[in-house]
Amino acid sequence: MRILVTGAAGQVGSEVVAELRRRSGEMVKGPGLDVVAAARSELDVSDRDAVLATVTALEPDLVIHPAAWTAVDACEEDPDRAFAVNALGTRHVAEACRLAGAHVAYVSTDYVFDGTATAPYREWDTPNPLSVYGASKLAGERELSPGATIVRTSWVCGRTGPNMVKTVLRLASSTPGALRFVDDQRGSPTVAHDLAAKLVELALARRSGIFHVTNQGETTWFEFARTVLAAAGLDPGRVEPIATMDLDPPRPAPRPKNSVLDNSVLRLSGIELLPEWRDSVAALVVELTR
Numbered sequence: 001m002r003i004l005v006t007g008a009a010g011q012v013g014s015e016v017v018a019e020l021r022r023r024s025g026e027m028v029k030g031p032g033l034d035v036v037a038a039a040r041s042e043l044d045v046s047d048r049d050a051v052l053a054t055v056t057a058l059e060p061d062l063v064i065h066p067a068a069w070t071a072v073d074a075c076e077e078d079p080d081r082a083f084a085v086n087a088l089g090t091r092h093v094a095e096a097c098r099l100a101g102a103h104v105a106y107v108s109t110d111y112v113f114d115g116t117a118t119a120p121y122r123e124w125d126t127p128n129p130l131s132v133y134g135a136s137k138l139a140g141e142r143e144l145s146p147g148a149t150i151v152r153t154s155w156v157c158g159r160t161g162p163n164m165v166k167t168v169l170r171l172a173s174s175t176p177g178a179l180r181f182v183d184d185q186r187g188s189p190t191v192a193h194d195l196a197a198k199l200v201e202l203a204l205a206r207r208s209g210i211f212h213v214t215n216q217g218e219t220t221w222f223e224f225a226r227t228v229l230a231a232a233g234l235d236p237g238r239v240e241p242i243a244t245m246d247l248d249p250p251r252p253a254p255r256p257k258n259s260v261l262d263n264s265v266l267r268l269s270g271i272e273l274l275p276e277w278r279d280s281v282a283a284l285v286v287e288l289t290r
């Protein structure tokens with residue numbers, strides 16, 4: 001089985017590649033999985049000719065597609081680039097996979113929702129993105145055939161690339177005194193290798209439709225920062241809560257106040273959920289700080 005991974009140098013893409021290689025190594029029968037990891041420098045998904053040529057030449061059975069322009073605030077300033085990569089790029093991947101007969105698994109986001117709900121969002125709730133990034137990722141979802149796997153996730157942090165765990169640790173070592181984090185945005189932190197394991201499981205099984213996949217439990221960025229400091233053996237009392245409207249400078253992209261994703265489809269299908277976010281984030285902090 002040949003599997004192409006887009007955005008393979010990103011925090012999710014790199015863990016997807018690692019998970020596929022791990023599974024391949026564990027296979028006792030057959031030739032294992034032939035994993036082709038394509039970073040942006042090797043495959044720019046906004047280039048239709050390149051995507052069609054690569055997929056036609058490789059003839060993959062499966063394409064796992066986490067590639068995206070994920071700079072949420074920068075997307076507000078350059079909507080054309082956001083849509084060229086996240087929406088049109090996904091059209092190219094979908095088109096190439098239809099031609100090659102390959103299954104597609106796409107990674108989407110909690111930012112497709114406006115955050116006005118008072119309960120966690122189910123897969124069947126109506127999206128209404130507040131930001132250009134969210135709108136471009138939703139447009140990407142809509143480029144896919146009904147048979148595709150769509151995994152929506154939230155607040156991702158992992159070993160590779162910048163993320164909020166690394167930001168909290170960096171600020172803790174570089175800033176004297178109080179660290180301020182917002183306590184009026186709620187979500188579910190998700191550790192990249194937990195996400196990658198479930199994404200790979202769903203993609204290999206060619207599960208179709210939308211799946212919300214996050215670590216379990218919910219929090220605010222304030223509580224999250226306290227948890228990161230405590231896991232690093234630092235003083236969580238340094239973290240002070242602020243409101244989003246008090247961020248200085250204000251962020252260009254609006255964020256949903258509530259972006260907790262109910263993992264309804266996993267739950268109702270009897271598929272094992274990801275671990276509690278506190279356990280996975282604490283383990284990641286230990287790994288990053290040892």
Ligand SMILES: NC(=O)c1ccc[n+]([C@@H]2O[C@H](COP(=O)([O-])OP(=O)(O)OC[C@H]3O[C@@H](n4cnc5c(N)ncnc54)[C@H](OP(=O)(O)O)[C@@H]3O)[C@@H](O)[C@H]2O)c1
Pocket residue numbers: 006007008009010011012013039040041043044045046065066067068069070085089107108109110137152153154155156157161
């Ligand atoms: N991070 C989160 O909190 C979060 C939350 C919900 C959903 N997601 C989704 O999860 C997926 C993975 O995100 P991530 O956190 O792993 O982000 P990431 O670390 O930024 O990874 C995205 C990767 O896509 C690559 N890329 C950008 N433009 C591309 C293009 N035109 N063609 C091919 N590759 C391109 C990037 O390469 P360069 O770095 O070289 O630009 C990067 O390696 C994305 O689809 C994102 O929308 C992320």
